[in-house]
Amino acid sequence: MEYKNIIVSKEEGGIAVITLNRPDALNALNAEVGKDLRKAAEILKEDDEVRVIIVTGQGRAFAAGADIKELKDAGPCEAREWARALFDSFDALGRMPKPVIAAVNGIAFGGGCELALACDFIVASEKAKFGVPEIKIGVFPGAGGMYRLARAVGMRMAKELVFVGDPIDAKTAQDIGLANRVFPADRFLDEVKSLARNIASKSxxxxxxxxxxxxxxxxxxxxxxxxxxxxxxxxxxxxxxxxxxxxxxxxxxxxxxxxx
Structure with a gap:
């Protein structure tokens, strides 16, 4: 299967890696990325050789959030449809019967943070940064992110992150329960794959x-x-x-x- 905005690779040990592949746009999320994610999730769900899925980003970002160029002129109905389509993309991974790991290699802002939250758990590079900065441009996480964020870190911390909108580093993300583990940047993906293979070795x-x-x-x-x-x-x-x-x-x- 060919994809325009993601790369899907299968590796030894029963793991598959979905890599967001818009590095020049910091892997910003748009409708086409969402379609690719949904299609990849459908295919990997039925692939008996794949037991664990990793989601990561190409370049220095996991995902910088929504592609604002696609949204800035949207009206209420268009915005709702866009948010629902993005939620459906994330939910295709969230409802995956196989374990899904978010490997946050760089910035995960806005929709990028929401995508990470849709996975079963998050591991972060020491260079990763997380944030839900939408409040600064007059909106908020609208693709299921606030619901998932509150469940991950608790209501009070979620409110602070959403109301202030400032980013946090990987260590802080781990301290508040957003990220499970933090790995050194120079061997980040190797460590994530090792963890994934450990899980994939189970029934x-x-x-x-x-x-x-x-x-x-x-x-x-x-x-x-x-x-x-x-x-x-x-x-x-x-x-x-x-x-x-x-x-x-x-x-x-x-x-x-x-x-x-």
Missing amino acids: GITLRLAKQALNEAQDSPDPEGVYRDIDAMGVAFSTADQKEGMAAFVEKRAPRFVGR
Whole structure:
């Protein structure tokens, strides 16, 4: 599959890398980027060879946010349609049954930060910067970002980030719970791929069940979320990978998972 604004590569160890590829525009997000992301998500979802997906940016930016040139003359209806289309692009990754890692290599502002938040978790280069500066131009994160930001860092911190609009560095992002890990810039992608391969070495079906259970638990009141965990455990014990994993543990050998 050919894409205009992204590069999709499959690598050893069951990982795929989606790279935003508009470096001259700091990987700013527009309608065409959104279409490419949705299409890539659809294809990778069905690819049994891919167990973990990394999203990153080409050049010195992860994504600088929305392409303002595309938006500046929009009216209310056009803006709503644009925001919904961008949300759908992010949600295609957010609802992916496989783990998705945001590898933030540089600036992740506005829509770029929203894209990172749509992934399962964020790892950052030491040179990364995060921000939701839309308040400075009379708008705010409108593609699901405020909802996801509040869930990631808590309501009070989310309000400060949105109301002030100033960027934060990678260490601060890690301290407030926005980024899980920070890696040195000179070996950033190698470290991310190593982490991804670690995850991909696990049972694919168990990863999907665990992700589904975690996502549903987050949206469920107690004790419903606990019951969902229990149900998922029952499903896990119906799989060949559960039998193989426990047999390998008892026999003191590496498991050979088959994804079913």
